[in-house]
Amino acid sequence: MKGAIFFSSKYGSTAQYAHWIGEATGLPVFDIKDSNEDPSKYDFLILGSALIFYRLIIRKWVKANLVDLMDRSKILFTVSGAGAGAKLNRWIAASLPETLLSKMDHVVLRGRMDPTKLNWTLRQIMRIGALLNPDPQASKEEREGFDYVDKASIEPIIKLIQRYQAIKETT
Numbered sequence: 001m002k003g004a005i006f007f008s009s010k011y012g013s014t015a016q017y018a019h020w021i022g023e024a025t026g027l028p029v030f031d032i033k034d035s036n037e038d039p040s041k042y043d044f045l046i047l048g049s050a051l052i053f054y055r056l057i058i059r060k061w062v063k064a065n066l067v068d069l070m071d072r073s074k075i076l077f078t079v080s081g082a083g084a085g086a087k088l089n090r091w092i093a094a095s096l097p098e099t100l101l102s103k104m105d106h107v108v109l110r111g112r113m114d115p116t117k118l119n120w121t122l123r124q125i126m127r128i129g130a131l132l133n134p135d136p137q138a139s140k141e142e143r144e145g146f147d148y149v150d151k152a153s154i155e156p157i158i159k160l161i162q163r164y165q166a167i168k169e170t171t
Contacts, residue, residue, distance in 0.1 A: 001073070001164050005029045006039060007048030008058040013111035013149050014050045014079040020151050021046060021077075025161050032061045039065050044073035044164045046157065047104075050111065051080035051088075056095035066100065074104035075160050081138075081146055084108040107156050110148030113141070 005027050009015035015031065022029035027046065030037045039045055047069075049058035056062075056078065062069060076096075082088045088108060093101065115123055130142035 001043040001167060002041075003027050003044040003046065003161065003164065004037070004039070004042045005046040005048065006032055006035075006037070006058075006061075008032050008050065008061065009048075009079075010050045010052050010057055011111075011113070011117060013109075014048045014077075016149060017077060017079060017109055017154060018046075018048045021048075021154050021157055021161075024154065024158050027161070032058065038068070039072070040068040042072065044075075044161075045069065046075045046077065046161065048077045048079065051078055051082070051091055054091045054094065056092060059095040062096055062100065066097070069100060070103070073164050074100075075107065075157055075164075076101075076104050077107045077109050077154075077157055079109045079111040081111060081113055081141060081148075083110065105160050107160070109153050110150070112147040112149050113145045114147075115143070115145045 005018050005022055007014050007018040007029070009031070018029050021027070047058060047062070049056040078088070078092060080088070092106070115126065118126065126142045130139045133139040133142060
C-alpha cells in the first residue's frame with residue numbers, strides 16, 4: 001500500500017514526530033501549510049496535528065479534504081501537553097467529524113511547550129490557566145513549560161503502518 005504523512009505543527013513537536021515517522025518508514029512527509037499534495041493519491045494516510053486551544057489545528061484541512069480521507073485507512077497522531085484520556089478525546093471529537101474518527105486509529109503523543117517561545121497573549125493565557133488548574137503538576141507545566149517529545153513514542157505508529165503495508169502484500 002502506498003502511504004503518506006500529512007501534518008500541521010505550531011511549535012515544532014508535531015513536525016519532529018512526522019519527520020521521525022517518515023525516516024523510519026520511508027513514507028513521504030508533507031506539511032499541509034507548504035504543500036498542495038493530493039491525499040487521494042495514497043492508499044493510507046498518517047495525519048499529524050498539534051492541539052492548540054482544545055482543537056486540532058489540522059481540522060480545516062481535514063474538512064476541505066474529507067471526501068478523499070473517508071475511503072482510506074488512516075492513522076491520526078495528536079501532539080499536546082495532555083496525555084491520553086477523556087479530556088483529550090472530547091477535544092478531538094470537537095475537532096473532527098465522528099464519521100471520520102470512527103474509521104481511524106489514534107495515537108496520542110506528548111509534545112513540548114517552551115513559554116519563552118510563546119507570544120505575549122498566549123503566555124498570559126497559560127499563566128491564567130496555571131492559576132486555575134487544580135492539578136499542581138499541570139499548573140507548574142503551564143507556568144514553566146515541559147518537554148515530553150520522545151522518538152521511541154512513535155513505535156505504535158510504526159507498527160500500525162507495517163500492518164497497513166502487510167495488508168497490501170497479502171492481497
